Every structure is written in C-alpha cells, then in structure tokens.
Amino acid sequence: MSQSSIEDLRIYKLARELEDQIYELVKAFPPEQFYALGNDLRRASAGVSHHIMNTHQFFSYTLKLDELAAARRQAEITIHHLQSAKLYGVGDDIAAGYTAVIKQAWGLSKWLSAKLTEKRHQTEVEAKEALAAAPPKLQQFQALAISLAQSRAGA
Numbered sequence: 001m002s003q004s005s006i007e008d009l010r011i012y013k014l015a016r017e018l019e020d021q022i023y024e025l026v027k028a029f030p031p032e033q034f035y036a037l038g039n040d041l042r043r044a045s046a047g048v049s050h051h052i053m054n055t056h057q058f059f060s061y062t063l064k065l066d067e068l069a070a071a072r073r074q075a076e077i078t079i080h081h082l083q084s085a086k087l088y089g090v091g092d093d094i095a096a097g098y099t100a101v102i103k104q105a106w107g108l109s110k111w112l113s114a115k116l117t118e119k120r121h122q123t124e125v126e127a128k129e130a131l132a133a134a135p136p137k138l139q140q141f142q143a144l145a146i147s148l149a150q151s152r153a154g155a
Helices: 002-006 010-027 034-057 060-090 092-131 136-155
Strands: none
Touching: 002 034, 002 092, 010 060, 010 092, 034 060, 034 092, 060 092, 060 136
C-alpha cells in the first residue's frame, strides 16, 4: 500500500473530520477554558488520527493492533473531555462521531487479529513442511535433540 492510501480509509477520514471540528469548537471556548480544556481536547483528538495513521504505516500486525488500541483510548479520552465541554454548548454529535471511530477501530482490530492468526498458522505449516523435507540425517539429529530435551524435563 502506498502512503497516500491512508486518505482512502473511512476511519481515518472520520477521525480527521472530527479533529477539524474539535479545533473549530475550541476557538469558541471562553478564554479561561481555551487553554485548559481546549488543549486537552485538541491533544486527544489529534492522537486519534495520529494512531490510525501509525496503524497504516506499520508492517507488523501486532504493532498495528497496539496502535488501534491507542487510537481507541484517545477517542475515549476525547469523548470524556467532550462531556466536560457540554457546559459550553457542545452537542452530542461529535461524541457520536468518536463512538463511530471506536466501533470502526474494533472492527479493524478483529480483521487484523484474524490475519495475524492466519499468518501464524501459515508459518507453522511451512516450518513443519520444511522439517519433513529435511535430509534423514538432520531428522535423526532433531529426533535425538527432542528426546534428550524430554528426558531432561522428566529428570
């Protein structure tokens, strides 16, 4: 995948759109909340799209899953800050958008977990096939090593 294809992901588009809405929303905050709550909202909302972009950039399925978990946490933090911002006229539509991001991240996590399991199974099958195709002398050595290890474990 190319770097530009991140722009095609629905979850990333939604996260960026919500981040832009947060930045516009914070501009309307009263001066005493612009830096306190405003910074928390901006930082959390930027974290969501940042972690989604990292998910796309990493090759390892495990790292991708970790980044998606971080994106979900940031979205939950953003929702929490939005609840605090209700005093300043913030509606539930942005929080609902972040809930949609969380749901999409869970769906992507399930898909990546299935791919990871498939990859592990494929690697195991390939290793067994390579062992079966090994020369007889090597197979005898491996059988001896296994029996030695088992005898040490039983002792």
